Amino acid sequence: MKRHVLIFGLVGGLLIATLQYTEYRFVVIEHSVELYSALVAILFAAFGIWLGLRITRSRDTIHETVRETVVVREVLVPAEATAPFAPSAAPFAPNTARQQTLGITARELEILALVARGLSNREIATQLFVSENTVKTHCARAFDKLGAARRTQAVQRGKELGLLP
Secondary structure, eight states, X not given: OHHHHHHHHHHHHHHHHHHHHHHHHXXXXXXXXXXXXXXXXXXXXXXXXXXXXXXXXXXXXXXXXXXXXXXXXXXXXXXXXXXXXXXXXXXXXXXXXXXXXXXXOHHHHHHHHHHHXXXXXXXXXXXXXXXXXXXXXXXXXXXXXXXXXXXXXHHHHHHHTTSOO
């Protein structure tokens, strides 16, 4: 009985191995182009990964030799040095003579002061209850009178002329 089971098992195993071999040959012959393409793709991918790791590894070793040291140091400033910004200083008064010679209106000066505070046109319009186009018009006129092309230039020029604090 054991002998029959052993013989049947061996014969069954040989038949399965033969069928697998013929199926393998059929797959290899039938799909050879796809298999070779996949093999070439795997080789190129492996080469690309190897090359990428090699290139980035050499960059990392270069950057490891350079070290940055950040030094944070607290500097004490005496209170007398902050005189222009001290609360005891006299309040700012714009140079009205210069304002009149340039022809800058009170509204243009008000908008210029808000620009100096860093507000956008939309924020200025909301604060003054006017449209954005009105703010843009006043800004353009003030910039033209100050000879400025940008907001930062207008603010700087306004401070130089004593129109802004």
